[in-house]
Amino acid sequence: MVSPATSKVFLRALGVSKAFPGVQALDDVSFEVRGGEVVALIGENGAGKSTLMKILAGLHRPDSGRVELHGEAVELLSPLDALHRGIALIHQELNLCDNLTVSAAMFLGAELRRGPFLCEREMADASRQWLSRLGLDIAPQTKVSALRPGQRQMLEIARALRSEARVIIMDEPTSSLTQVEVDRLFEVVRELQRKNIAVIYITHRLSEIAVLADRVVGLRDGRNSGDLPREQVSHDALVQLMVGRGLSGTRRQPHAPGDVALKLRDLSTRAYPEASVDLTVRRSEVVAIAGLLGSGRSELLRAIFGIDDRLTGSVEVAGNSLPGADPRKAVAAGVALLPEDRKSEGLVLSMSVAENLSLPTLHRRGWWLDRGYQTELATSTIADLGIACRDGEQMAGSLSGGNQQKIVLGKWLAADPQVLLLDEPTRGVDVGARAEIYRRLDELAQSGLAVLFVSSELEEVLLLADRVLVMRDGEIRGEVSGDDRTEKNIMLLATGATL
């Protein structure tokens, strides 16, 4: 293995600045990566990480400053140009054409060909080999649309490997992976390192950095906020690098639960028709459902809220039966759902912050569009949740992930719910916004709200929940409490090993 410290700088950005309308995304930022080095890039959402990576991947061009490859200044004209020079970006939003087959997606843009014609068999064979190196056993003819999110992520990585990239940029690669897949990914990253391939790793999960990174680079408000060598990596140092201040991550006091707010009896969903769930959440109680992807957690929340049909069973909210398959009735009964996919289910990205915030409650103000209410709600929610935007008129889609999630939360708080369902509430949300969301949820629970949330982040589950339930194959397999309340025990239950 080549020692990263002695190998040559492969890719470097020098004094790079980039402005978008209304925002200085990057201001005189420098960054470098050497062959065989794993550099973790951290920073809050909106700190400029994605912009910097997009410049390195040829998608944006810097306003000033330059990019150097092997010590020579280059102008990266397009993603294709960057790819040809050995720089591959694995995009944060899993960016695959899901109408293609796995092998077609693997070779998209670099098809094996005889003249203009495709060599399907050769591509299928090669795909199978690349995928099996990542421990992925899927047939090359499978449609991408049939893959789970974790498998799609692995496919993207396999694609970058196939392109013989010298630098692989991974933008939050683990946000949709199961623990097994994450472990596998880490092995792959180490293998890349042994082959002298540089990896730039953007993540919000501080625990991953300690495991993987040779060096940590921080960005804050579009500027360099410092570097940390491997030896100096600690949770506090990382948080310091990102937000410039410490954050308390201690578990808060459990609440005193009140009356039953939500009661599920024998509820089964399309995902697992044979399994069923019985569950109770009391007022002022925060209940977490942990489990692997595909364990039926999201489907359970969707069935409660009425997005999906219920096959059997009943739901009661504060003692009253809630009919299924009608989200409107659920909202009227005081249930709110913060969905898993913020961009397609949580927000109308092309509408303004104010319009999004007032969407579930505007009709309560009568048929006439109440602009006063809309503005008022926007002003108060923006202040209350600390949403970083110019004003309520800004487009929701132009905000960072953390701020978007605050809008989704804010619009439901305006509906004054009794039961709040959250599906992966902090996916793709930075540490600062996370703390804000945790604090707010805590306050809401104090004031009597019943919270039921699904999360793949065990740290978050342990931090936030009064009770932790673990789901597997559509059923609640157990509850971890007291001294058993550890990440390890949750994983054991989630994967089916016995305690």
Next chain:
Amino acid sequence: MNKLLGIAGLILVVALVTTWLSYDAVTGNFPFLSAYNLENLLRRLGMFGVLSIAAAFVIVTGGIDLSIGSVVCVSGCVLPWLLGSCGMPAWLALPAVLLLAAAIGLWHGFLVVGLRLQPFVVTLCGLLLYRGLMRNFTGDQTMGLGDAGESLRWLATGKIPITDSFGLPVPLCVLAVVATATGIIWQRTVWGRHLFALGRNEEAARFAGVATGRLTVLAYVACSLLAGLGGCLFVLDVNSAQASNFGNFYELYAIAGAVLGGVALRGGEGLVVGVVLGAALMQLLSNTINLVANSNQLEFAVVGAVILIGAAFDELVRRWVAFRSARRK
């Protein structure tokens, strides 16, 4: 694939029903099955099929081309003009018209890709623009081919004899060539692969290094080129064109055929076989109306109703299958 079998089945059913309904008790004939009717039907299928493939090229990229009918009008008026007024030889006039049509496609591509205008707006304006220009250009006069087009007319009116009374219309052979070439491009070449990828997720395709802009432009060029070819066939078939109505509504026939044949409007989905079957069903329905009702007043209504029922049926079957598979689990 199931969907294609469904359409093929539907075509068979409609054909049988038409045969039965149009039975002439007086003479004991089946007018639908007469060589004349079948040749006519297949000739129209050949011409409209080319237009549907044209539409499909753009729909696959996630765009739309509403100007197909007007491009048909352009080539329908310009071909007689080149042959007649300009005295251009046939071997030069036909490529010249196709080149003009391709240039229109290039223009659309430039507007859609270069200026990032919406395909719907660009081609809707094209629809109005080209027809208006043609009406002015021809002074609303009928453009006749006269003797000048005689050497080309075989392309539209000719047939390849199969039996004594029945021959395969040449336009159907043209369609066969166009469809085969398109099928090979879509399924077997890198170009087709990239076209479908960008149609579903342009961003992802761009990240993968696909030249999305150039390909999209090429799709518009292919579309207008085929529409121009269709226009030539149509004018060669009827011998003259009147700018005010030549090719009117043909873009809707073209799009309906493609969509009916399983080309998804959201892009990235479709098979050439489906497009041809969809176009065939459209022409068959129109033939049915003419034979059974002896008038074409109801044609649009029946075509609209059939497509609507088809779409609803398709959706219901899809849900039923999803429901069944959920139950079985």
